[in-house]
Amino acid sequence: MLPLQPLTSEEHKQLLHLLQKRFEQNSHRHQGIQWENVVTKLEQQPLKLQSLQAMEETGGEPDVVGYDEATNEYLFYDCSVESPKGRRSWCYDAKALDERKEFKPENSAVAVAEAMGITLLNESEYRYLQQLGPFDTKTSSWLFTPAPIRALGGALFGDYRYKTVFVYHNGASSYYAARGFRGSLRV
Structure with missing residues (x-):
């Protein structure tokens, strides 16, 4: 696997749109979590977006599955039905x-x-x-x-x-x- 690459502005926009759509369609995975809070954290960490892009490109279908209050972090897991x-x-x-x-x-x-x-x-x-x-x-x-x-x-x-x-x-x-x-x- 090649090193992670910075996202173009279009890739950035498309990834956030895809993640938001998946987030909204699977609300049972992250009850009580607001997308606006997640996207704010994502926008502050471009390397994390690169990782999410790699998860997506390899078939992982990443989604938010929780929030760790102790570390103030949202948890993304691969949520594809079968192993990516x-x-x-x-x-x-x-x-x-x-x-x-x-x-x-x-x-x-x-x-x-x-x-x-x-x-x-x-x-x-x-x-x-x-x-x-x-x-x-x-x-x-x-x-x-x-x-x-x-x-x-x-x-x-x-x-x-x-x-x-x-x-x-x-x-x-x-x-x-x-x-x-x-x-x-x-x-």
Whole structure:
């Protein structure tokens, strides 16, 4: 993934319009939050807009899912119904990519997230997202993996099957056409 690029004035305008439309169409995700407050914070942080643009371009459909009073930040998560199409078929992280001897994927979820300026959802964030609707009913998403699990060669992923959220493990170097990752961004 290329480094984030500054948005043109037209891209800036189109992104804000798209985010506002999604915000208004999915009010159940952010009850009590006003768009005017969100857009004010976004306008003050152009790098965050670049990250949101990257989330959008890779199929994440970012939307506001909460507000952290302690840090005065709005929380954006990837809210695409399935794991973002532009972020699939990658192993978990750079170490896993380096360890793979053959059939290496193009990249790793952690490296791409870092390049986008976002972080992978952790297990509790993923479970929170699933309260807002069923996500990953046909795909799965890599999740931020605690160091002790990663040190043993594993990585976590989540999906939604049988009306239940499942969080499970796989070798970090594995990759699948139906597994991507979901990210979060604080603004």
